[in-house]
Amino acid sequence: MSLELVTIPCRTDNYAYLVHDAASGQTAVIDVPDAAPILVELNTRGWQLSDILLTHHHDDHISGVEALRTATGAMVLGAAADAHRLPPLDYALTEEASFAIGSEKVRIIDVPGHTVGHIAFHFPDSKLAFTGDSLMSAGCGRLFEGTPVQMHASLQKLAALPPETLICSGHEYTASNLRFAVTLEPDNPQLISRVTAVADFRAKGLPTVPVRLSTELDTNPFLRAHLPAVKASVGLPDADAATVFTEIRARKDRF
Numbered sequence: 533m534s535l536e537l538v539t540i541p542c543r544t545d546n547y548a549y550l551v552h553d554a555a556s557g558q559t560a561v562i563d564v565p566d567a568a569p570i571l572v573e574l575n576t577r578g579w580q581l582s583d584i585l586l587t588h589h590h591d592d593h594i595s596g597v598e599a600l601r602t603a604t605g606a607m608v609l610g611a612a613a614d615a616h617r618l619p620p621l622d623y624a625l626t627e628e629a630s631f632a633i634g635s636e637k638v639r640i641i642d643v644p645g646h647t648v649g650h651i652a653f654h655f656p657d658s659k660l661a662f663t664g665d666s667l668m669s670a671g672c673g674r675l676f677e678g679t680p681v682q683m684h685a686s687l688q689k690l691a692a693l694p695p696e697t698l699i700c701s702g703h704e705y706t707a708s709n710l711r712f713a714v715t716l717e718p719d720n721p722q723l724i725s726r727v728t729a730v731a732d733f734r735a736k737g738l739p740t741v742p743v744r745l746s747t748e749l750d751t752n753p754f755l756r757a758h759l760p761a762v763k764a765s766v767g768l769p770d771a772d773a774a775t776v777f778t779e780i781r782a783r784k785d786r787f
């Protein structure tokens with residue numbers, strides 16, 4: 533049986549996610565921008581939090597960890613590489629590590645770029661991937677610490693997951709990311725229809741995440757740097773995908 537997934541808006545435009553295994557009662561949260569809205573969801577559902585999973589060290593993903601740990605006694609798991617700047621970890625994770633929520637195995641994927649120690653959590657059986665500020669809905673995180681080549685390689689790993697995977701990313705940035713994407717591919721029909729769909733969701737106040745990886749592959753320019761049409765649109769028809777990615781990221785920074 534698949535895990536139950538709950539998307540929780542936090543702060544201005546952050547998201548936390550709960551995953552719950554009904555059989556064991558185990559419940560994990562992915563990122564803690566704020567403890568209060570997460571505690572409300574746990575109480576409403578009568579779920580006991582067992583695990584706090586952290587994608588990266590930025591304050592808008594960890595600031596509620598101590599309050600949530602104190603309130604629930606949950607274990608805190610995060611990247612070993614960033615243990616020195618994450619809240620104290622009960623388990624320090626490497627890409628080789630795996631653990632389980634209930635009977636469901638969780639894989640760690642190193643996705644450096646936004647930060648050097650950024651990780652993603654992949655739940656293959658439930659087809660969920662929690663990508664924080666690496667792969668984002670219609671975009672990718674800014675390169676605060678890593679290089680474009682690193683981020684490109686990280687996104688390649690995520691792009692290789694099964695296309696039906698639901699990408700659960702850390703922010704509500706879809707609409708502005710799409711505004712940039714259409715400057716590169718104004719004639720991409722999937723992109724045009726996604727712009728309309730996302731505007732409808734936002735008009736109703738609904739989150740635009742999670743999103744299927746297949747949708748991202750069709751519309752996210754940062755997953756499309758290898759395509760001739762995208763190369764041509766940035767004036768680099770003969771460049772390799774990493775070079776095109778680097779140009780796209782630079783343009784987005786100026787957008």
Ligand code: ZN
Pocket residue numbers: 588590593646665673
């Ligand atoms: Zn961040």
Ligand code: FE
Pocket residue numbers: 590592593665702703
């Ligand atoms: Fe963030």
